[in-house]
Amino acid sequence: MNPRIRDLLIGLTALIGVLGLAAMLFLFGEFQGRKTYELHIVLDTAQGLTPVSPVTLNGVRVGQIKSIGVAPDPRDGVTMRVGIFENMRIPRDIELAIDRTFVGDATLAMRTPLAIGGRPAGEIEFLEPGDTIHGTAATLLDQIGSLLDQRLSSLDRAVDSFERLSDAYVRVGERVEDLLAPRTLADVDAGASPPNIYTAVARVDTVASELRRWLGDETLRADAQRAVAQAANLFEEASTALETWTETAQRVGAQVDQIGEQTAVAVADFGEFARSVGVAVEEVRMVVGALNDGQGTAGQLLKNPDLFNAMTDAARRLERALLEAQLLVEKYRKEGIPIQW
Template structure:
């Protein structure tokens, strides 16, 4: 009984290990054995990059995976690929299963549904084919364009080298450096000027205050001027100017003493002669005083 129990334990352990190995391998392959699936087939002449458990996609969504890849010995040059697809997926008749490769070389199967109204039966063979690879598109479409651009790029680089080596460009760069230096100096000056703006504003405020005081004084002066009898003052000035005009007119005429004194030449000459005679008398008086003043006798 003990021996039987020991053998049973070994058998169960081996069975469990086999199940774990089976499920583990399928898990690593991405195969979910608990999920119901339908199987379809497709034949290809080139399955480069495709491997068991490679995804099968529809409109970018994974709907299954590659189950097996076998060579068709009864159809030389072709490889039969078995696909495990979701059980609920219904494939229209005439649909294609295209192998698509990425830049890294990994391949997957892309389903391209047709517009037919009927559906394929489970186990049917779909039409297989190879979609253009990205590398082939690059070599076919991009490389000719690149080859055409290369001479233009070479010419452009030659022109750039000539431009860089041009002395005029160097002079322009030096001028730009000088302009930049001037701008920096101007910015520094503006910063200093802005720093002195508070003091300047105080001065402006003082000037404005003085202007306010002057304006107030002018207002007071204007009020005082309004109180001055300007009309009577102007009348007095006119009267004074009239009198001055009369005096000036009389001084210019010869019918009065002042006019004769200012305008009569003979009177001027007589006065001048009298003054000269008086001067001679004074000079002689100083020289010969006894002639004019008799000596005083003392008794």
């Protein structure tokens, strides 16, 4: 083959390969001709980020880092210029993290808190072009530690509950041991030690021994039988007395009913008498009122002193005339002069 034709074919093949690579990079690679706006981010560390590292929001790529540099004051960390796709809006209260895979470059990850995701879009405040975001980058290890803390918090609560339960069982065991500790009845009676199950069993055993001794004594058993018989007789007498008291109560109740009826009649009579007395008092009141008003002869006597004095003088004269007439009659009788009426 002609060397010139061969070199031409080789050059065309290489050119086609370069053009194909450029097309694939344009379609599927990092180079995209989308418009962006800038945001400034201040982090404590960059940890693997490069000026071409991607930027994601909740796992979706929204731009890439344009530049990274140390802050004017190194204690502030690093500053970054980030290009965000023009149609992407970033919430103002986002959380920043650095996602670093085991194989590949690091990614600046933005995450929205759950509170933002649960609110209507109108209540979310978004960043404007040129705004600055301050934050602390959480690495993969920090994220793993946070997840472990969240998972272990429930385990810590379970451990605390188990410890409280263990303490409760220890206290119960100590109390049970105290209840079963051997003690003497003498110490308990003297107040040196509190009673427990051991002393209670000992006391029950003592009572059982006394009971067996009492059951074995014929004299005590005969006394008990007599006491039981007397108690039975006393119970019968009490029953009889109770029946008698019941009959007496019934009779008293009947008499009380009769007395109640008689009392009702007496109360009715007293009411009639009270009404009569009321009428009489009213009449006396009327008479006294008439006397006070000067009505009638009695009223004139009370109100007119001259009339009273005149009547008194007339009564005295009448009394003297009657006395003289009596003396004259006596004189005529003594002289024997008959008097006919």
